[in-house]
Amino acid sequence: MDVRTSLAAQGYAATRPAVGANAVPDGPAGALAATARDFAATVAEGEAVAKAAMVGQADPHALVQALAESQLAVETAVTVRDRVVEAYQEILRMQV
Amino acid sequence: MSTGDLFESSRAATSAMRAQAQRLRLISENIANADTPGYRRKTAPFEQVVEQGRPTNEVRLGPVQLSRAELDRVHAPGHPLADESGHFSGSNVDLVIEIADAREAQRSYEANLKLYEQTRQMSRSLLDLLRR
Numbered sequence: 001m002d003v004r005t006s007l008a009a010q011g012y013a014a015t016r017p018a019v020g021a022n023a024v025p026d027g028p029a030g031a032l033a034a035t036a037r038d039f040a041a042t043v044a045e046g047e048a049v050a051k052a053a054m055v056g057q058a059d060p061h062a063l064v065q066a067l068a069e070s071q072l073a074v075e076t077a078v079t080v081r082d083r084v085v086e087a088y089q090e091i092l093r094m095q096v
Numbered sequence: 097m098s099t100g101d102l103f104e105s106s107r108a109a110t111s112a113m114r115a116q117a118q119r120l121r122l123i124s125e126n127i128a129n130a131d132t133p134g135y136r137r138k139t140a141p142f143e144q145v146v147e148q149g150r151p152t153n154e155v156r157l158g159p160v161q162l163s164r165a166e167l168d169r170v171h172a173p174g175h176p177l178a179d180e181s182g183h184f185s186g187s188n189v190d191l192v193i194e195i196a197d198a199r200e201a202q203r204s205y206e207a208n209l210k211l212y213e214q215t216r217q218m219s220r221s222l223l224d225l226l227r228r
């Protein structure tokens with residue numbers, strides 16, 4: 001009874017085209033969108049493994065690994081968001 | 097998020113920890129059955145995980161093999177399994193070997209755990225740079 005951590009990510013990737021039909025723009029916006037989707041996939045994977053572990057289908061190693069990845073992904077997202085908001089407020093404070 | 101060297105190394109460490117835990121399970125099965133007549137010692141090789149035809153950096157335990165070593169002949173004339181000479185076949189588990197093997201599995205598990213902690217700490221310190 002071993003849940004592969006990549007299985008959830010693969011399943012997520014397979015259903016992705018059905019959900020988001022929008023074409024990804026090139027350049028920084030596209031990269032940002034890809035990063036956000038990557039983040040969502042990592043968190044979804046963590047949730048899937050956590051659920052599987054709760055019903056005894058995943059071993060604790062997979063659980064720890066997936067949760068650590070989710071935690072790191074959330075921390076990265078929060079940090080980046082803080083920096084963006086900070087930069088935005090800096091612009092708002094500018095004298096015109 | 098899913099790629100990157102730090103993630104790769106933490107995944108490799110996790111797979112090694114899982115493999116060592118499975119190895120320890122086999123060892124405890126061997127020790128538990130040390131007195132079972134006719135029991136053969138279980139071992140399993142380590143092998144690289146192959147995903148979609150390509151070898152990855154992860155490790156896993158291969159198929160379980162039974163030791164072909166000679167079974168221990170136990171002298172017990174009154175035993176129900178004893179033959180004409182008063183002997184019966186015990187297990188071929190050597191407790192000293194099993195304990196040494198268990199210790200090795202523990203050390204290897206600790207090494208991988210340490211590496212996992214270090215990987216995590218490195219990615220966290222990298223993230224801390226952004227917060228300043």
